[in-house]
Amino acid sequence: MEKLTDKIAALPHSAQYFSLEFFPPKTSMGFQNLQQRLERMSTALRPLFVNVTWGAGGSTASKSLELAEICQRQLGLTTCLHLTCTNMNRTMIDDALEQAKALGIRNILALRGDPPRSNEYREEDAPPLDEDHEEEFVWAIDLVEYIRKQHGDYFCVGVAAYPEGHSDQSHPEKQDPEFDLPFLIEKTKAGADFLMTQLFFDVNAYQEYEKRLREHPSGVFKTIPIIPGLMPIQSYQILRRTTKLSHASLPKDLLTRLDAVKGDDEAVKRVGVDILSEIITTLKSNPSPGPRGFHFYTLNLEKAVSHILERCHLIPLSSPTITGPNSSDAEDAVAVEETGDFLLINPISNPQPPTKDRRRLSSAANTNPHNRVVVTATTTSSNPDLEAPEDEAGVPRDAINSRANTLAISEGEGSLGREATWDDYPNGRWGDARSPAFGEIDGYGVSLHVSVPQAIKLWGYPVTRGDVSEIFRKHIVGEVNAIPWSEEGLNPETGTIKEQLVRLIGRGWWSVASQPAVNGVRSSDGVFGWGPRNGFVFQKPFVEFFVPGADWVRLREMLNDLEEVTYFAGNNEGEFVASDEESVNPVTWGSFAGKEIITPTIIEAVSFRAWREEAFGIWAEWERVYPLRSPTAKLLREIREDYWLVNIIHHDFLDKDAIWNLLLER
Numbered sequence: 001m002e003k004l005t006d007k008i009a010a011l012p013h014s015a016q017y018f019s020l021e022f023f024p025p026k027t028s029m030g031f032q033n034l035q036q037r038l039e040r041m042s043t044a045l046r047p048l049f050v051n052v053t054w055g056a057g058g059s060t061a062s063k064s065l066e067l068a069e070i071c072q073r074q075l076g077l078t079t080c081l082h083l084t085c086t087n088m089n090r091t092m093i094d095d096a097l098e099q100a101k102a103l104g105i106r107n108i109l110a111l112r113g114d115p116p117r118s119n120e121y122r123e124e125d126a127p128p129l130d131e132d133h134e135e136e137f138v139w140a141i142d143l144v145e146y147i148r149k150q151h152g153d154y155f156c157v158g159v160a161a162y163p164e165g166h167s168d169q170s171h172p173e174k175q176d177p178e179f180d181l182p183f184l185i186e187k188t189k190a191g192a193d194f195l196m197t198q199l200f201f202d203v204n205a206y207q208e209y210e211k212r213l214r215e216h217p218s219g220v221f222k223t224i225p226i227i228p229g230l231m232p233i234q235s236y237q238i239l240r241r242t243t244k245l246s247h248a249s250l251p252k253d254l255l256t257r258l259d260a261v262k263g264d265d266e267a268v269k270r271v272g273v274d275i276l277s278e279i280i281t282t283l284k285s286n287p288s289p290g291p292r293g294f295h296f297y298t299l300n301l302e303k304a305v306s307h308i309l310e311r312c313h314l315i316p317l318s319s320p321t322i323t324g325p326n327s328s329d330a331e332d333a334v335a336v337e338e339t340g341d342f343l344l345i346n347p348i349s350n351p352q353p354p355t356k357d358r359r360r361l362s363s364a365a366n367t368n369p370h371n372r373v374v375v376t377a378t379t380t381s382s383n384p385d386l387e388a389p390e391d392e393a394g395v396p397r398d399a400i401n402s403r404a405n406t407l408a409i410s411e412g413e414g415s416l417g418r419e420a421t422w423d424d425y426p427n428g429r430w431g432d433a434r435s436p437a438f439g440e441i442d443g444y445g446v447s448l449h450v451s452v453p454q455a456i457k458l459w460g461y462p463v464t465r466g467d468v469s470e471i472f473r474k475h476i477v478g479e480v481n482a483i484p485w486s487e488e489g490l491n492p493e494t495g496t497i498k499e500q501l502v503r504l505i506g507r508g509w510w511s512v513a514s515q516p517a518v519n520g521v522r523s524s525d526g527v528f529g530w531g532p533r534n535g536f537v538f539q540k541p542f543v544e545f546f547v548p549g550a551d552w553v554r555l556r557e558m559l560n561d562l563e564e565v566t567y568f569a570g571n572n573e574g575e576f577v578a579s580d581e582e583s584v585n586p587v588t589w590g591s592f593a594g595k596e597i598i599t600p601t602i603i604e605a606v607s608f609r610a611w612r613e614e615a616f617g618i619w620a621e622w623e624r625v626y627p628l629r630s631p632t633a634k635l636l637r638e639i640r641e642d643y644w645l646v647n648i649i650h651h652d653f654l655d656k657d658a659i660w661n662l663l664l665e666r
Helices: 004-009 028-045 061-074 090-102 140-151 177-189 203-214 236-246 252-259 265-284 303-311 403-410 414-420 452-459 465-477 498-506 549-559 605-623 631-642 658-665
Strands: 016-022 049-052 079-084 107-111 156-161 194-199 226-230 292-297 333-338 343-347 373-375 387-389 510-515 518-522 535-539 542-547 565-571 576-578 584-592 598-604 644-650
Touching: 004 156, 004 194, 016 028, 028 061, 028 303, 028 403, 049 061, 061 079, 061 090, 079 090, 090 140, 107 140, 140 156, 140 177, 156 177, 177 203, 194 203, 194 236, 194 292, 203 226, 203 265, 226 265, 236 265, 252 265, 265 292, 265 303, 292 303, 465 498, 465 510, 465 631, 498 510, 498 542, 498 658, 542 549, 542 658, 549 565, 549 644, 565 605, 576 605, 598 605, 605 631, 605 644, 644 658
Parallel strands: 016 049, 016 292, 049 079, 079 107, 107 156, 156 194, 194 226, 226 292, 373 387
Antiparallel strands: 333 343, 510 542, 518 535, 535 584, 542 644, 565 576, 565 644, 584 598
């Protein structure tokens, strides 16, 4: 039940520390796998504390609290719970704080969240907000003041800081650290104990920002912990999307290095480790009034952050303890070296001088002798330690979960490492649903990722289904650069099936995801290629789209007669049907020299179910852009209640037109 500021203050002045951030996974299997990952990372990396995110409007409240309980109680990690205040009534905030107390959590990162909506914009069956909610919780400072008023100094409260300025998407021209500064001063004076920054890659911009804060005439930032936020680079696409959403700049030299390898995720990760390590090394040299911290947005992945932490020597040593042959007699022994996963003990009668710290010590250091003779039966040998029964042959004498081994596993080394980091390459929306990283890259919850003014500018005021069809068509042909389900334009690969998608939309079937058939194209191809350059890539064609309920009934009858097709479908009410609910469908795979087959895109029932819920939630978010009883809100509500989301996979990837002949010609 420690406050993180107390833990920071207890460190030596010149010490360095780090924290890790996680979000609640989308699926139950992802949750189970994240728990195993957390156990490894807590053993191998020893963060000073961990953060658990909170979905917009409390959308992930129960899952966030469940994850926070695992971290705080089960793993014994000091936990900082994120809490947003907008679009949450006072009761929800009170409940969250009381549950945090009950779990022993004493650290809160107070955030604003999405712009607030008044009661007019809430769904008809949603409970009304408190009468004074709009006046009480509009900005993060309101939450800070409320926590201090209700709970005094029980909680250690942090607030967000923006090295390149906060991007209020309604007024992008005001993204300037100087514009934000008065608000940050107010939040700090209201009771903030530490600052945690938005992710950044421009280290010069961060250094200038921290210097500006430390030297501010108000003095409020002189000694307060300022923890820079860093995001390990997992893939080129995720990097570009994240920096676009956060409005974090990418210096030209970094972008040039990443552009050179952008088609190969493994190479991108390697360059990303270099870049983050360079940023950390630079920041380490900056003067600081106290211990220097670093916060990592892990995206629920472990490999890249583990490499960065070890390379930058940020992983702390374990706390030394003195033990002897008999646990009750500590005077019989002295600890001479701490290796990070065990203590080497020598009898006091034969003391040895301390040796240089080594993160990775040979297992021979505490297993003497290292090699044993395999025997079929017990012998009368005078030294049985030199022998091993047959059933022990090949079994390490040291615990598999020693700290050095665990760190190697987290970094993906060996067969156990490959097994532990199996999802390091395929992650995100189209990865394996068992992965903790499956789904949104930030775990923030359902969101349009644009402000209300931007949404209206992009999509106007549709009042007919034809108007909605036109929005989807414009996105396909490049006249609109985003739709609610995708904040980016089409990639070159999708451009090869643009004509077919336009025809599909003309039927009133609105596509949100698709890919063409690819049969053995070189991985270096400029349109379809990905991965290391010495391989070949393959794709089964699929298309995912919204379809009217009546059309789905007829389409399903046709699909049921086709063995070469797999489909998944669901609606807003939670109904779900599939041609084969147990099927697991890798629809993208690559074959590369010296590697196992890589399958970054998988479609299966559990992942589709999770996405279905989110996809229809986005319809609801789009509806809330408009007044509740407006024609546009009414139209979007009717569509949400009538349409089905359908994903169709055609297994004949040798015929690039097979799926389109099925959907457009039959």
